[in-house]
Amino acid sequence: MIVKDFNLQHTIECGQFFRYKKENDFYYIQTKDKIIKIKQKNNQLISNESDEFLINFFNLNQNYQEILTILNKHNDIRELTKQFYGLRIINQDPWECMISYISSSARSIPLIKQSIDLMSKQFGEEIIFDKSTFYTFPKINSLNDLDKLKQCKLGFRVDYIIRVNSLVNNEYFKNLKELDYEKAKQELMKLPGIGPKVADCICLFSLKKFEAFPIDTWIKKYLKQTNLDYKQFYPYQGYAQEFIYYLMIASKFLYATV
Template sequence: MKIYYHEDRVLITELFDFIPKHVFECGQCFRWEEQLDGSYTGVAHNRVINVALNDNTLIISNTNRADFEKIWFEYFDLGRDYSEIRQRLARDKRMEPVVDYGKGLRILKQDEWECLISFIISTNKNIEHIKKIVNEISNKFGDYITNYQGKDYYSFPEYFTIASLKISDIRDCMVGYRDKYIHGAAEYINANREWLYSLKYLEYEEASNELKKLDGVGDKVSHCVMLFSMAHFKSFPVDIWIQRIMRALFSISGNNNEIKRLAEQQFGDYSGFAQQYLFYYAKENNIGSKNRKI
């Protein structure tokens, strides 16, 4: 990987595992939008950037060297060799087509608070609806960041901002019954300000149990938050797409905890990476539908 710094962008060559569509459309993040030219513009860590892949050169625009080194290198997990991960997972021949299809996918290192609320919102919602809600909350209660290419962008509101709101204010953002869960989480974190950001230092199960102290956070939400913001890569969130592909590929069924346990036995320390390849493959190929099989 070679990195070239310019005044308003960073160029990266010889990075063989980064395809923006696979990164931003694998169900892990909700503030990235595809542009007409195929690039993606997104909001993270109170910044707005555009990411494009052009002739095998990754172009990160509207940024600089300082932000790249402080934020984006870690956010995009650029220090990890994903080709090695794919090779390890593909030792099981059943995973070969899955990791080949998802080549270029990377797990983002998101902010814990925004990730937590995003996945509380995600319960029984599709990805497009989650995006709309997260953007609505940001536009109403977040701080203005900048106008980029003719569009205004706002940060995701801090926990103390959400804690200061009325529950009805949150409900107006189309969150339904989750309004009280979002408000309750904000109040708890506002009263225990070191708690959420210390969980990444705990053991996997301990961190999950801590998160599940919050109303509205069960196994799936806690596992998503740990995987997508805390680098707990043993985490294996289970939803309907994972249920379907685990049944189709590995003949594994049962309740979500049983699927998770068997998957973690299968993939070990690479469970989280396997989950993302499996989820993306299943969703994009509609695995489990009446007319679609592997």
Template sequence: MLLNLRLTMESGQPPEFLWQRRGSRYFRMLETRAELWQEGGKLRYSGCSHEYVRRMLRLGDELEEIYGVLCRDEVLSRAVRSFRGLRLTLSDPWETLVAFLCSVNSNIPRIKRCVQAIMGMAGGRMPAPEVLVEAELKHARLGFREKFIRRSAAMVAEGALYGIEKLDFQEAKRELMNLPGVGEKVAECVLLFGYGFLEAFPVDVWIARAMRHYFGVAPRRIASFAERWEPYQGYAQQYLYMLAREELKP
């Protein structure tokens, strides 16, 4: 089983915000305290089921097949060489939505602080939407994101996420973008990391930078250009994101 747990858990995906690292282990509260680690390449876990881990780390994805698609160009080949074993992850849609509402015009360390502050109010668990609506959030220092999160929580409490997983990608994206604070980028992140739509290709500043620098592609043409990696645009995006952060530091 090809897996680099550390890369996967610390690559700007929801688990980086939802889990905490102690030494080389990762933990969070689920029904009880869950823990994840790797010993000699072998994945170990406690406090959660095998099915849970398999789903969150997408262990069913055939990385070698995916690499075959990504490696059609030299840039992604280099990214695959550098980040072999990095997997996409799948988290709870509501948790994913909150995390990426926190991500708006922010940075990884602060996103994590915000998410952990929100979960800290509920014993380390993500508060249910109807709880978050009424919660005192000043202490989480969410800034202008607080009203987005509160208003989105109200809509989710009224069923805004119900049935999203049954829609096709474009319909689901349109639905998500009805939520306050959810634009194209956040919607695609939720679809990719919270619903598992591998055709999603979220465009943040790093991806925009990478597409221009490596491929000479302007922002408007990114989505269609990314079709070269179909049906694994989401994987291409994650590897490109990591490569850009390593090679294109401003």
């Protein structure tokens, strides 16, 4: 498939998405019970998945230039959209997104990935793909075994997950998608383990609420240093957040390796 205004690496590695691994030139992306093998060569995407699926998953039908027009109004952010050109918000599955980000609170990315993989191994189904073993993401309401959850190295988040597991279902998410951003966020925050930050992540990464602006410690640091008013990027504040976030974790990596 031919794509424009899209960069696979930036989109996958900017920190919004946990379930992937890179092998040779290919990314193996996992979502729900799917495995997507994919690589990009210039403006071409090579994958085992259908164009239709990829367009939806990477939000490729969104007008990128329209988003950039708004983000580029600010000089610093214009530098970032140039540096990370083609970064898109991934359209995740809401249930998977919810569990992933509840697991994420006060932890680093490698540990989050580890817990998600362990949950998939404990509660998902095995798939052999390209001679490697993968596990599907646990289905809604299947995370109900306390002993198994305790083996997933989730710490105190086990309690949140086992409670949320019994509080949501397909209908919950169907209704959630109908709500506007503010309402959806409020609804999400009624659930245990979901505060403002995690609710914003779920809104942005799985409900197409692009005005959501999740504020974690890194973003907070950036906002404090730069005095940036993120509301000027309405209704694409979420895109601004992701560019900034990518900058922060990328520079963190730089400092860590020097």
